[in-house]
Amino acid sequence: MDRDHIGLIASDMDYTLLDENGQLPEGFTELVRALKEEGIYFAAASGRPLYTLEAMFPDLRDRMALIGDNGGAIRWRGRDIYQSRMPTADYREMAIATREAGDIGVLCGLESAYVERQYQSYARVLGQFYTRVTYVDDLTVLDVPADKYTIYLPRGNSQEAYDKIYGDLYGERFSVAVAGANWVDIMNRGVDKGAALRALGRSLNLTSANLMAFGDTYNDAEMLCTAKYGFLMANGSQDLRARVSFLAPPHWDQGVIRIMRQVLDQGGWVSPTDFNPAH
Structure with a gap:
């Protein structure tokens, strides 16, 4: 079987690359640098904003x-190459719908996340994902550049909220995705991690056969299907197995790191028979 050379590896963060304590695995920075020496670049692909991702990778941000924001913004080696802008009227409408449903809205501005002051008691959990949070009296009067609107559901009922409310309200006009048990994300139509990965691949003259990606849930699905070597984590959403080609060990067993090291050991050359099929 012909082998493909991997040129770009993209990974989701939570329940994918990060360990059970939400930390980067030991040796990750050194591994990314070693892959770069083989001509293999790494991309962090997350629902988190760019400013939070930069804080997570202080030694790698230029590499x-x-x-x-699930593809709403792309930064390549310190340079912005794409930003989606959500119309003000649209995210104000979403803020009204979120309020009526009794859920917690987070407007994902390009420079800060915005949350209504009445939900400041959730500052600790929100701060894990948004290193800049501005508390305001009313989201419906804001006029700031933003690329995503997300709904935080403390009860862990994101799939139910998507099925009963947000999928019907916004599924035809926007990209709407369940992003874990506590989150539903809404982006402009056509914005997702898969579209972002394709854009990065084109900028590097890479085809699908040169792309590898890792993820665990529905907002990763397009990215995992874009890359020829798309890996669902063993701890990921079982419903995605039929759509994804390969299965990685679970995040608590450093599944992403283990496969990245395998790629490095093989000089970047891989074939489908090297990996465990997802179905």
């Missing part, structure tokens, strides 16, 4: 790509 890697950052895909923030």
Whole structure:
């Protein structure tokens, strides 16, 4: 079987690359640098904003790509190459719908996240994902550049909220995705991690056969299907197995790191038979 040379590896963060304590695995920075010496670049692809991702990778920000807000913004080696802008009227409408449903809205501005002051008691959990949070009296009067609107659901009922409310309200006009048990993300139509990965690949003259990606849930699905070597984590959403080609060990077993090291050991050359199929 012909082998493909991997040129770009993209990974989701939570429940994918990060360990069970939400930390980067030991040796990650050195591994990314070693891959770069083989002509293989790394991209962090997350629902988190760019400013949070930059804080997570202080030693690598000029050596890697950052895909923030599920593809709403892309930064390549410190340079912005794409930003989606959500119309003000649209995210104000979403803020009204979120309020009526009794859920917590987070407007993902390009420079800060915005949350209504009445939800400041959730500052600790929100701060894990947004290193800049501005508390305001009313989201419906804001006029700031933003690329995503997300709904935080403390009860862990994101799939139910998507099925009963947000999928019907916004699914035809926007990209709407369940982003874990506590989150539903809404982006402009056509914005997702898969589109961002394709854009990065084109900028590097890479095809699908040169792309590898890792993820665990529905907002990763397009990215995992864009890359020929798309890996669902063993701890990921079971419903995605039929759509994804390969299965990686779980995040608590450093599944991403283990496969990245395998790629490095093989000089970047891989074939489908090297990996475990997802189905």
